[in-house]
Amino acid sequence: MGVEGCKPCVHATQLDSMDDALLKTLRCGEDFHALCTPPPEMSITEQVKRCVIGNAPRLPLNNLDGDMHAACRWDCYRRASMLEPMSRAIFQDGVQGDFLEAGVFKGGISTVMATLLALGDPGGARVAWFADSFDGLPNVQTAVGADVDDVVNRENRRTRWIRGRFNASLATVGRHFERCYRDEHGKPARFGGWGRARALPGFFEDSLPGPVRSLALLRVDGDLYSSITTTLERLWPLLNVGGFVVFDDWKFEQARLAIVQFRKRWGVETPVRFANGTLDAMAWWRKE
Numbered sequence: 217m218g219v220e221g222c223k224p225c226v227h228a229t230q231l232d233s234m235d236d237a238l239l240k241t242l243r244c245g246e247d248f249h250a251l252c253t254p255p256p257e258m259s260i261t262e263q264v265k266r267c268v269i270g271n272a273p274r275l276p277l278n279n280l281d282g283d284m285h286a287a288c289r290w291d292c293y294r295r296a297s298m299l300e301p302m303s304r305a306i307f308q309d310g311v312q313g314d315f316l317e318a319g320v321f322k323g324g325i326s327t328v329m330a331t332l333l334a335l336g337d338p339g340g341a342r343v344a345w346f347a348d349s350f351d352g353l354p355n356v357q358t359a360v361g362a363d364v365d366d367v368v369n370r371e372n373r374r375t376r377w378i379r380g381r382f383n384a385s386l387a388t389v390g391r392h393f394e395r396c397y398r399d400e401h402g403k404p405a406r407f408g409g410w411g412r413a414r415a416l417p418g419f420f421e422d423s424l425p426g427p428v429r430s431l432a433l434l435r436v437d438g439d440l441y442s443s444i445t446t447t448l449e450r451l452w453p454l455l456n457v458g459g460f461v462v463f464d465d466w467k468f469e470q471a472r473l474a475i476v477q478f479r480k481r482w483g484v485e486t487p488v489r490f491a492n493g494t495l496d497a498m499a500w501w502r503k504e
């Protein structure tokens with residue numbers, strides 16, 4: 217393909233710990249890979265993606281590269297790019313509903329999502345929701361069941377996740393948003409009004425679904441088994457057919473467990489796909 221940063225999806229074949237039934241449902245996302253079709257240089261989306269990563273390289277070789285002061289780190293440019301073809305498909309196919317990220321941290325990806333929404337639905341009434349405690353992770357201790365608790369506690373110790381990790385205040389997110397967000401006219405928006413964006417502050421257990429009624433794009437990035445499960449249980453029913461659900465945390469065992477158990481509970485059989493080219497596995501599927 218010859219495009220910088222475009223390499224085939226490997227994540228679907230790299231996972232050896234999953235059971236056979238699930239492995240059969242894993243696919244690369246060859247249809248949805250913005251990096252393989254480079255956007256016109258410095259389109260509005262391109263400007264926003266470059267703004268949220270700050271001084272970091274667009275296509276880093278590892279997750280340690282990044283700008284500590286930017287709105288987004290950890291291979292952010294690729295993780296944001298994979299949303300572009302999804303957004304295009306949503307608007308081309310007339311899928312109704314808002315965009316929502318559950319797990320915002322400093323707001324980089326949510327800001328890109330808000331711009332994609334503005335570009336796809338110029339002057340429309342759809343909302344880009346930013347759902348987060350804006351106070352970091354909740355209490356990481358769970359008591360869901362022995363099998364889950366073991367996985368969660370082991371992983372939380374290894375990753376050193378504790379209450380308050382990934383803490384970024386609403387004011388910080390607002391500052392990043394004001395600097396980087398651009399609407400369909402290439403214009404920034406003021407914090408507070410937030411253009412098309414709205415904050416949904418609070419722990420997911422208390423805040424979701426709140427005023428959200430209908431979704432077309434749901435990005436799940438709460439890290440913890442409990443956070444991912446709550447997000448899915450509360451918001452999956454609001455995701456319209458043709459909408460996309462995207463998971464940032466597939467590399468974590470507790471996230472895979474939450475996703476797999478949710479799919480079993482809800483009878484979701486749509487294959488899990490993976491974005492091409494991202495450093496970590498970005499799982500997604502389109503609601504049927």
Ligand SMILES: C[S@@+](CC[C@H](N)C(=O)[O-])C[C@H]1O[C@@H](n2cnc3c(N)ncnc32)[C@H](O)[C@@H]1O
Binds near residue numbers: 324418421437440
């Ligand atoms: C890894 S960060 C998200 C990173 C961000 N999406 C990005 O790509 O830069 C995880 C976020 O989830 C939030 N979070 C996790 N569990 C939560 C819960 N139960 N309720 C509210 N926020 C939660 C944390 O506050 C944190 O901001």
